[in-house]
Amino acid sequence: MTTDPKQHWENVYATKAETDVSWFQDSATPSLQLIALTGARPGDAIIDVGGGASRLVDGLLQAGFEDVTVLDLSRSALNAARQRLGPKGQGVHWIDADAPQWLPERRYDVWHDRAAFHFLTESLDQDAYIERLKQALTIGGHLILGTFAPDGPEKCSGLPVMRHDAESLSTLFGQGFSLIDHRRHEHQTPWGTTQRFQFSTFRRTS
Template sequence: MSDARTSHWDNIYRIKAETDVSWFQQTPEPSLTLLGLAGAKPSSAIIDIGGGASHLVDALLGQGFGDISVLDISQAALDADKERLGAAAQNVHWICSDVTAWRPERRYDVWHDRAAFHFLTDPADQAAYVSALNGALVAGGHAIIGTFAPDGPEKCSGLPIVRHDADSIGKLLGDDFVLLDSRRHEHRTPWGSVQQFQFSTFRKRT
């Protein structure tokens, strides 16, 4: 499955400009607001899951964050990020991996995911994601997970997704995580349509 996923996303990022995909954001909100809620500061270790071609890394570098990792299944997406950032790209740790197969080599203070988790429709993949999250996050760390809301789209980029709310994500994360905040977000695509998202912020128990 990882090879099929990789091919799908590499193809998307090779043939489409960044403003030709529905998830494009020039200003990454509510992600920046929620990182503040999680207590992230420039010295915090942050990993952005599925962050290839996202502008969150630009914003974090601009705010002086110095320990940023970006994980994406698509090398083409990461290459687009690197090209956009230029010399600043050397200040970011780039990880090309399927999160369901990834084995973290270090720990992070904040795990951020905008619209990667909802592509995992298989319970085994969801469990593998949670295992990676548990292995990557420090005790007391925060996980910010954004997905399509229960009234959001049922597909994205030709793939089925699972729509979530805070309860469904919390059940998958288990008792090791405490919900701190849940909010809805209306995302406007580059062509003007509106997609309903939810963002849930959890703290890992100490």
């Protein structure tokens, strides 16, 4: 990728309203349902990787989760979420970092990523991401990964993506991650088009 990722996403969030991006959701219901299926409890540590200005954090707080972290390489996106939440977001941990280069300082029980991993089109970046995941996710913890499906878009926000299915993700993450659920989801963009996603949930076994 020749475009600097941080510069690209800072520009996106600085120039577009929350509802003017294709990935906007009024509610992160699909992700919240998958997190519930893992059996996550209010005290469990959850990280939303590439969360940006997503409303997943709103839903998690409303559901009673107390240990929520949002990681994104765009400070503008994180600031938008913080401003939206106001005092309700005081207990949220905000991390301004690029996931493949981030150095985790603690462990998490649930690692959620909707539409960040699929921007990693080079094997070196994918390997670095997986290494960070292994450093941060507890044994027995869950990985929830939402990517464009094989028949989904080839680009997003002008950038190329790597489309995946459950089989390709299982191959990438390898031993130590057991696939427990996979499903397709059709996301409706704010302007009425459909984007086909693949959500895969893994349990870390070693």
